[in-house]
Ligand SMILES: Nc1ncnc2c1ncn2[C@@H]1O[C@H](COP(=O)(O)OP(=O)(O)O)[C@@H](O)[C@H]1O
């Protein structure tokens with residue numbers, strides 16, 4: 001087995017990258033695919049919070065700083081198919097720079113054979129330097145159905161195209177059919193030139209899940225956003 005590596009990306013913050021990465025990784029592992037979720041957003045790492053996972057001993061930073069071995073920083077829970085490599089919220093004075101991420105490809109090479117999917121949450125950026133470090137990585141772009149998010153998503157798409165990095169799709173998150181002003185799928189397709197477009201509807205249950213520290217696709221499987229994400233997971237495992 002060679003893992004499909006998916007980096008969840010967006011130039012803008014707050015669009016739903018972490019929500020998507022967490023729930024997609026959880027949903028894919030629930031489909032019996034061995035999945036590793038990595039929090040590579042060293043500046044504002046929140047993935048562990050979505051699992052109510054606090055007080056872990058080692059994190060991605062410790063691996064990058066050679067204070068821990070990779071296996072010591074990978075955790076599992078009830079589902080043996082789901083593994084998490086978290087980052088730690090650190091004090092603002094500490095070194096948050098991404099330069100150490102250069103080493104990520106070394107241990108990803110080591111992990112590739114152990115998983116079906118490796119999902120990576122990243123910080124908001126146009127900078128495709130990070131994904132370029134990862135051999136064979138695919139990108140999943142997250143955006144919202146408004147013009148400014150979509151302008152940024154389009155710019156990111158163009159950067160990724162130039163670099164020859166595969167885009168598996170565009171997730172349009174926080175879709176609300178009652179807001180008529182939101183961009184339609186047709187408009188998004190025309191604007192971005194992307195054809196694989198998935199939507200996740202706006203859903204207050206997303207906040208409940210975060211509060212509980214249980215991913216939405218587990219805590220509220222029947223909620224509209226969970227159904228959308230599970231649907232995306234089912235399609236992604238077939239790509
Ligand atoms: N589909 C959704 N419906 C409602 N709220 C959402 C949805 N997706 C994300 N959110 C909320 O939007 C905020 C930003 O989401 P987050 O995943 O942290 O974004 P990012 O990682 O891109 O900064 C969070 O408060 C999250 O709970």
Ligand SMILES: [Mg+2]
Nearest residue numbers: 017018041046
């Ligand atoms: Mg985030």
